[in-house]
Amino acid sequence: MQYDPIKRSLGRVFNLHPGLRVLFYNLLDLLLLRSWYIRRELRKWRKIARPDAKILDAGSGFGQYVWRIARIGSGYSIKGIDIKDEQVADCNDFFRKRGLGSRVIFECATLEDFNEKDNYDLILSVDVMEHIEEDERVMKNLCYALRKGGMLLISTPSDKGGSDVHHHDSDGAVGFIDEHVRDGYNADDIRQKLHRAGFSEVETRYSYGKPGSLAWKLSMKFPILALNFTKLFFIVLPFYYLLAYPIAYILNHIDLAQTHREGTGLIVKAIK
Numbered sequence: 001m002q003y004d005p006i007k008r009s010l011g012r013v014f015n016l017h018p019g020l021r022v023l024f025y026n027l028l029d030l031l032l033l034r035s036w037y038i039r040r041e042l043r044k045w046r047k048i049a050r051p052d053a054k055i056l057d058a059g060s061g062f063g064q065y066v067w068r069i070a071r072i073g074s075g076y077s078i079k080g081i082d083i084k085d086e087q088v089a090d091c092n093d094f095f096r097k098r099g100l101g102s103r104v105i106f107e108c109a110t111l112e113d114f115n116e117k118d119n120y121d122l123i124l125s126v127d128v129m130e131h132i133e134e135d136e137r138v139m140k141n142l143c144y145a146l147r148k149g150g151m152l153l154i155s156t157p158s159d160k161g162g163s164d165v166h167h168h169d170s171d172g173a174v175g176f177i178d179e180h181v182r183d184g185y186n187a188d189d190i191r192q193k194l195h196r197a198g199f200s201e202v203e204t205r206y207s208y209g210k211p212g213s214l215a216w217k218l219s220m221k222f223p224i225l226a227l228n229f230t231k232l233f234f235i236v237l238p239f240y241y242l243l244a245y246p247i248a249y250i251l252n253h254i255d256l257a258q259t260h261r262e263g264t265g266l267i268v269k270a271i272k
Contacts, residue, residue, distance in 0.1 A: 015090055018097050025064050030245075031219045033212045033252050034155045037267050038065060038126060040256065041153055042072065045122060051075045053121040058111055058142060059128030063091040070100050081109040111138040116145045125154045129190075130180045139197035146272040152199070154268040157184035158206060161264045185266055199270040206263030212255030213264055215248040 014024035029035045052075045057066050060080030069078055082088055091106040112134050123142050129135050142152055157180070187204040194202045208216060223240060226233040233240075 015094075018094055021094055022067075024062070025067050028062075028064050029068070030249075033208060033215060033255060034126065034265060035064070036252055036256050037207050037265075038124070038153070038155055039068065041267065041269065042069065045151065045153075046072055049073070049076075050121060052077070054119060055079070056081070056120045056123045056142075056145065058114070058123055058125045058138075059131075060091065060106060061087060061126075063087075063094065063106065065124055065126060066091070066095070066104060066106075070095075070104055076103065078104045080104075080106040081111070081114070082106065083108065083110055111141060114138070114141045114145065118145075118147050120146050121150045123150070123152045125152065125156075127155055127157075129154060129156045130182055130184065133181050136193050136197060139194055139199075143194075143198040143270075143272055148272055150272050152194075152268075152270040152272075154190075154266070154270070155207070156190070156266050156268070158208075158262075158264055158266045159184040159186045159189075160206075160262050184264070187266060190266065190268055194268070194270045199272055201271040203269045205267045206260040207255070207265035207267050209255050209258055209260035209263045211251040211258070215251035215255065216264075218244045218251075219248040 014020045029039070051073070053073065055069055055076055055078045057063075057069075057078065057080040060066055060082045063080055066078050066080045069076060080088075080091060082091075085108050088106045088108045092101070095101055095104045095106070111128070111132065123146060125142070129138070132138050139152075146152065161184070187206070191202045191204055219241075222244075223233070223237060226240075227237075
């Protein structure tokens with residue numbers, strides 16, 4: 001499955017104007033259920049956060065979550081790090097144009113070599129850990145970078161079929177998203193890894209239960225499969241979402257309101 005080229009194509013379109021990029025962020029917030037879960041956790045964190053909190057987005061991508069955090073806290077200082085030079089440059093350019101360059105910065109860095117001590121109140125890791133072979137090393141680095149009492153917030157696929165990733169099928173088939181180094185995390189396994197990394201408290205919750213998984217197929221999987229088949233589907237896409245998104249929206253609300261025994265995603269909060 002060629003997922004990254006689709007993301008790059010969309011990114012180039014929405015990068016043509018700062019207003020289009022803001023629209024892109026808003027669309028991601030609407031479409032991606034993981035963003036719904038992250039926004040809920042950020043609202044909880046904000047109630048206890050310092051007004052001058054320092055935040056790290058560890059794997060910032062397009063800068064979607066940095067944008068949201070910068071808007072909910074005018075005193076927050078935020079750093080986004082990513083391994084892709086072009087995305088770091090695009091994000092720095094966009095945030096400067098939006099007048100946020102004084103408290104928001106993006107840098108190119110690898111999490112395996114990240115080395116800052118007691119510097120952050122909150123670290124985000126959204127759909128990053130499943131891409132990293134040396135995940136325990138990264139967890140230790142992020143724990144080291146947090147202040148005492150700081151929180152690491154992780155969103156990642158679970159081992160219950162997260163994102164339809166199945167690299168090791170007996171027939172050799174490749175999963176829907178083929179950039180992951182692991183199919184997903186077992187809840188107990190990631191808790192143990194985080195405790196070994198130095199975190200004192202770890203809480204895990206499943207996301208993407210049955211309603212969320214169906215919403216993800218409607219809002220993400222089916223359109224991306226169609227776009228991989230033919231780019232002409234870009235023309236049909238707005239009409240598809242007019243029909244499919246109201247259903248996905250309701251399913252996302254149901255998923256967020258439920259406590260799931262199992263799900264294809266995990267939301268993890270780890271306290272130093």
